[in-house]
Amino acid sequence: MSIGERVTALTNQMTNLDDRWRDVFHAVPRHLFIPDRAWCHPDDGPGYLIDRTADPETWMDVAYSNTSIVTQINDGAADIGRGKGDYTSSASAPSVVAAGLKLLDPYDGDEVLEIGTGTGWTAGLLANRLGDENITSVEIDQAVFTTAAENLKRAGHSPRLILGDGAGGWPEKAPYDRIHVTCGVYQVPYAWVEQARPGGVIVFPWMPRWEGGHLTRLNAVGDGTAVGRFYGGVRFMMLRSQRWSRPRHEDVYRRSTTYLDPRRVVRSSYGAEIAIAGMLPDVCGAHEDQEGGEFHLSLWSDDSDAQVHYAPDYKGIAVLQRGPRGLWDELEAAYLRWMSWGTPHRDRFGMTVTPEGQHVWLDSPDNLIT
CATH class of the missing domain: 3.40.50.150 (Vaccinia Virus protein VP39)
Structure with a gap:
C-alpha cells in the first residue's frame, strides 16, 4: 500500500476533518515524524515495540494507525523498547x-x-x-x-x-x-x-x-x-512544571462507613468528573477493579489521603481517612451536589481564566461552582 493510500485510509476514519485539513494530512506524512524504534500505545490492548529495522511493515502500519505512539520514556532515561516508566513524549x-x-x-x-x-x-x-x-x-x-x-x-x-x-x-x-x-x-x-x-x-x-x-x-x-x-x-502527558507525585502520609487512619457506592462516583459521567474537579481541584484519585467484584478507590492531596473499599457482600462500604481533611467526605459531598443539579453533562460546564486563577462554571460564567 502506498503512503497516499495509507493516509487516505487513516483520514477516512476521521469524520472531524474538513477538506483543507485532509489535504494537510496528505501533505505532511506522519511516518516522517515517527522514530525507528517507538512504543505503540493502543487504547484497547497492551502496548508493544515497533522497530522499523526489524519489522518495517508493522512499523509503517502503526505510523498510519489511529493510535498514539510513545517516543520517550522517563525524559529519555529509560529504554523505549521495554515500554516501562513514565511516558514523557509521544505522537498523539x-x-x-x-x-x-x-x-x-x-x-x-x-x-x-x-x-x-x-x-x-x-x-x-x-x-x-x-x-x-x-x-x-x-x-x-x-x-x-x-x-x-x-x-x-x-x-x-x-x-x-x-x-x-x-x-x-x-x-x-x-x-x-x-x-x-x-x-x-x-x-x-x-x-x-x-x-x-x-x-x-x-x-x-x-x-x-x-x-x-x-x-x-x-x-x-x-x-x-x-x-x-x-x-x-482526552489523556495527555503533563506540562513538565505541572507534573505531580503522590505524597507519603504517616498519620493514623480514621475509620468510618459510607453507603454511597464509590464505583458510581468515578463512573457516572464526564459531567461528574468536571464538577468534582472544579470543586476539589487539589484532590487526586485512582481506582481499580479487584477479584470477586470488589473495587478500591484511593484519594490523596498534599496533606491528606483516603482509602474506600467496596465489597459486594457488605452493604456498608469501608472508609479510611487520615490527615486534616476528610477527602472521602469532601468527594461524597461534591458528587451529591452534582446529582442535586440534575446530573448535568460535560457540555453544560465551562471554564474562566483570570489573573487571579481559573474557575469552573455550570451553564453560565456567572454561575461558578468553585
Missing part, C-alpha cells in the same frame, strides 16, 4: 490531533503559538496550512527539540522552534491569534491568556488531578480573561 493519535485542530479553527494568515513541539508533526501540519513564518512552537526537552527540528526539515518545513518552558509562552512574537497546546495542564498558565490576541483562541487538554481529561477551548475576550467550554475526553 491522529483523531485527537484532528479534534484539537478543528477547535483551533485558524484563519489564513493566523499566527499560532504551539506549546509542546513533541515529534514536530502538529507543528508541521500547522505550518503547511498557515505558513512556516506564522508558527512558533516551544519545546522544553533538548533531545526532543533537536529531533523535531530534523523531522520538520525532512518534511520540508521550518517553523520557528523555541527551546524553553512553554508555561511562559513566547512573548517576543505575541499576541497570537491561536494558541495550540499539546501537553496536559491542570492550571492554565496565565501567560497564555496574556499572549492571546483579543478574540483569539486557546485549545488545550485540561488534565485535572481528579479523573479524566477534557479537550478545552477558551476564547480571549479582551479584558484579560479567557472563557470557554469542554469538549471530548
Whole structure:
C-alpha cells in the first residue's frame, strides 16, 4: 500500500476533518515524524515495540494507525523498547490531533503559538496550512527539540522552534491569534491568556488531578480573561512544571462507613468528573477493579489521603481517612451536589481564566461552582 493510500485510509476514519485539513494530512506524512524504534500505545490492548529495522511493515502500519505512539520514556532515561516508566513524549493519535485542530479553527494568515513541539508533526501540519513564518512552537526537552527540528526539515518545513518552558509562552512574537497546546495542564498558565490576541483562541487538554481529561477551548475576550467550554475526553502527558507525585502520609487512619457506592462516583459521567474537579481541584484519585467484584478507590492531596473499599457482600462500604481533611467526605459531598443539579453533562460546564486563577462554571460564567 502506498503512503497516499495509507493516509487516505487513516483520514477516512476521521469524520472531524474538513477538506483543507485532509489535504494537510496528505501533505505532511506522519511516518516522517515517527522514530525507528517507538512504543505503540493502543487504547484497547497492551502496548508493544515497533522497530522499523526489524519489522518495517508493522512499523509503517502503526505510523498510519489511529493510535498514539510513545517516543520517550522517563525524559529519555529509560529504554523505549521495554515500554516501562513514565511516558514523557509521544505522537498523539491522529483523531485527537484532528479534534484539537478543528477547535483551533485558524484563519489564513493566523499566527499560532504551539506549546509542546513533541515529534514536530502538529507543528508541521500547522505550518503547511498557515505558513512556516506564522508558527512558533516551544519545546522544553533538548533531545526532543533537536529531533523535531530534523523531522520538520525532512518534511520540508521550518517553523520557528523555541527551546524553553512553554508555561511562559513566547512573548517576543505575541499576541497570537491561536494558541495550540499539546501537553496536559491542570492550571492554565496565565501567560497564555496574556499572549492571546483579543478574540483569539486557546485549545488545550485540561488534565485535572481528579479523573479524566477534557479537550478545552477558551476564547480571549479582551479584558484579560479567557472563557470557554469542554469538549471530548482526552489523556495527555503533563506540562513538565505541572507534573505531580503522590505524597507519603504517616498519620493514623480514621475509620468510618459510607453507603454511597464509590464505583458510581468515578463512573457516572464526564459531567461528574468536571464538577468534582472544579470543586476539589487539589484532590487526586485512582481506582481499580479487584477479584470477586470488589473495587478500591484511593484519594490523596498534599496533606491528606483516603482509602474506600467496596465489597459486594457488605452493604456498608469501608472508609479510611487520615490527615486534616476528610477527602472521602469532601468527594461524597461534591458528587451529591452534582446529582442535586440534575446530573448535568460535560457540555453544560465551562471554564474562566483570570489573573487571579481559573474557575469552573455550570451553564453560565456567572454561575461558578468553585
